[in-house]
Amino acid sequence: MSDTAPVTVEATPRTLTLEIFRYNPADPASEPHFQTYTLEETAGMTLFIALSLIREEQDPGLQFDFVCRAGICGSCAMLVNGTPTLACRTLTQSLDATIRLAPLPVFELIGDLSVNTGKWMRNMSEALETWVHSQEAEDLHAMEEKMDPALAESIYELERCIECGCCVAGCGTAIMRESFVGAVGLNKITRFQLDPRDQRSDADFYELVGTDEGIFGCMTLLGCQDVCPKNLPLQSQLAFLRRKMARTGVAMTFQRRPGK
């Protein structure tokens, strides 16, 4: 394997024990269980490297999802010793010699460590209409609209979400309520709400998230903030959205249509 980094480890390499959740829903004979693999740790070994080695050398049938292996695509979120995180950038040296890996909860299981985050995220995007809603004609030949540089940077702060699903897996509400849009969805609403190119009003956003499936479902346990691999400001964004939607709800009750 080439994907190793020059990080020093002890002179005598450790033997790692990986306890990996196994279950193949396509196989009627398969029962959910943990299977144990051992391998020798190498310098700079990540869980991507460890799992790839196990698949190459011990168990070619093991299912998991890696794409970029650089912490930017969000494919490889799983429970590492019970905590949702990105496996590709988790160094084994940061963990005890026995490592327990399980698929993210909430999402549909494809097999072993592989879950269908894509389907969940597409449903969320459709439900929350996570795109810029604009009535302006697209003139591709004219000068672009100006935008304040600081505002553009603030939008990017919220857009750094990689839809990995850690916040959903770490969320008490999401585990109890299947249709909850999660911090990932609520954060997107704050992103589009901030963007002047999106012409939706607060009332429009209220229609999307002013419910128990949306912002009012959040129990402020803030597991999302703790596990977000991109360190998004989820706590402040959710609090902001809750206040805004509560005000909007009150205003709507009195039939005033608040501006954006």
Added chain:
Amino acid sequence: MKVIHSDVLVIGGGLAGLRAGIGARRRGLDVKILSLVPPKRSHSAAAQGGMQASLANSLKGFGDNEDVHFADTVRGSDWGADQDVVRIFTHMAPKAVRELAHWGVPWNRVRAGDHQVIINGKPVTLTEDEAAHGLITARNFGGTAKWRTCYVADGTGHSMLYAVSDQAIAEQIPVHERMEAVALIHDGSRCFGAIVRNLINGELIAYTATATCIATGGFGRIYRVSTNAVINEGMGAAIALETGVATLGNMEAVQFHPTGIFPAGILVTEGCRGDGGLLLDRELHRFMPDYEPDKAELASRDVVSRHMENHIRKGHGARSRFGEHLWLDIRLLGEEHINGKLREVKEICQYFLGIDPARELIPVRPAQHYSMGGVRTDAQGQSRNLQGLFACGEAACWDMHGFNRLGGNSVAETVVAGMVVGESMADYCLGAGGEVPLSPALVRDFYRREQAHLDSLCGRGEGEKAADLNREMQNLMTDKVGIYRDEAGLSEAVSGLQELLERSKNLHASPAPGANPELVMAYRLPRMLKLALCVAEGALARTESRGAHSRVDYPQRDDSRWLKRTLERWEEGASSPVLSYEPLDVMKMELPPGWRGYGVKDHIPHPDTEKREQEIAAIAQREADRFARQEAALPFKHLLPEQFRPGNARYKETDDV
């Protein structure tokens, strides 16, 4: 047999495929997109530094326009590019940036007044115009005369991919995720869709279509050390090759990026050097100005990567337990800049190297990065051999990069090509292509053949393991078909790969139901080997050095013999591709071959070059207006869909080229 029909089938859910799908959908067609992974996880997301478009809004971009971008791209390609296509591209790139702005990409913006930057290792104060405040800004990248690379911090590809993917959702385009096309359905002259394997449950499905588009990205994973995502195995190009009819172009043109972190090969953006970062050797000496006094770290990628490897060979590499490398120094950019504009780089350094790049040096060495080659198409993205088959993005060779791509030109290409090819697929479906009846028997034949093939892989009691052959292939490619190439090494690579291809006939996988990753590797590997052979044989045959293809035994660029594009085709059951060549016509070039402005100067000229230079000089004398001059030298607007023909507005339009 499950059959799903569409007007347009796009194979690949990255930027190019999504944008092409949106174009066709907006013309009222039924579009389906297949993707190996959820589309937002496509490798487009990994493009960090930015997208080239000659908006010319910021101080260091003033005077930029399509002409300057065109010249930079052609020089970057070492005159391998199709100049018609480069013209289409440079004309479209500003439109693509503005469309993306409309769709929500938070491009970094010009900030009026003074700000400090690092140029050539020294702090410089730039003063941006008050009137430009809030327009889209740009950073510097290699091989460009102007600061032209529009960016969103160092998450440009991520922001672009999310905007385009969300737009596809807004347009209600179904993306069938975790679906892999394993064969194209065709009758030898026309393509009718693909046989597809569901990567969740293992089911085979026939996706029939009037127009089929390959947008599966590059094939970097045939190399051991690559910046590419693990899904970049070139399967789209490979199934096109396996038709025996469609051709692949310039497969030997493989780019190595100067700054893969060592030894993992994970990319850190060219923006590091564009923003002022330096390359240092083991003595912490800044060596690039010794080789390239003018462009230094910001020569084109092929040139910088060669100097780096060469510098290591001369004994100046820093040593580590994994081997030798050089250093990338971005400390001089300061913590604030790194935290704001290079934060992905910072995260990568923290997580994979355990270092803080604001304080420590980053170990780097060139790593395979980009496939200039791919499915050969015309300027509208259609295969010249198989009607109804289209390709766009990195998977295609329409050919705007020639033998070396400039940084920032690939994400730009994905969207531009998607805009163009979406329209041309729609034209095809709404025109003659839509009239052609589809033969159910043909679909059934292809379906049965693929099912039988998969069954046979699982049917053998024992055999070769794909993981073993894969490792050997990757080693051969990295060791013998890398940055520096020669006849001996390439010959060894070809015979080694042929041996692996022979062994791959005995591949074996367990018959486990469902996704079955072992089976996936077993059916992909022979396809990867065929691509690897196309690269190695193309490289062995090309006895010159051009762009990223560097032969130590033929160090000169030889325009007299090699100003031509390699085409490769694969006949069923063969152990080698069939090579042919497509000449480039100097007499039609707007920019005749010359010196690139960096790299070696001693090319062998083409006999027509001087004559064409005189013609172009005469046009320049005759026509004062840059648009008239361009039109006289290389008319290209007729190749564009009508709605894309108008010019691009600029904050300051000048003729200062």
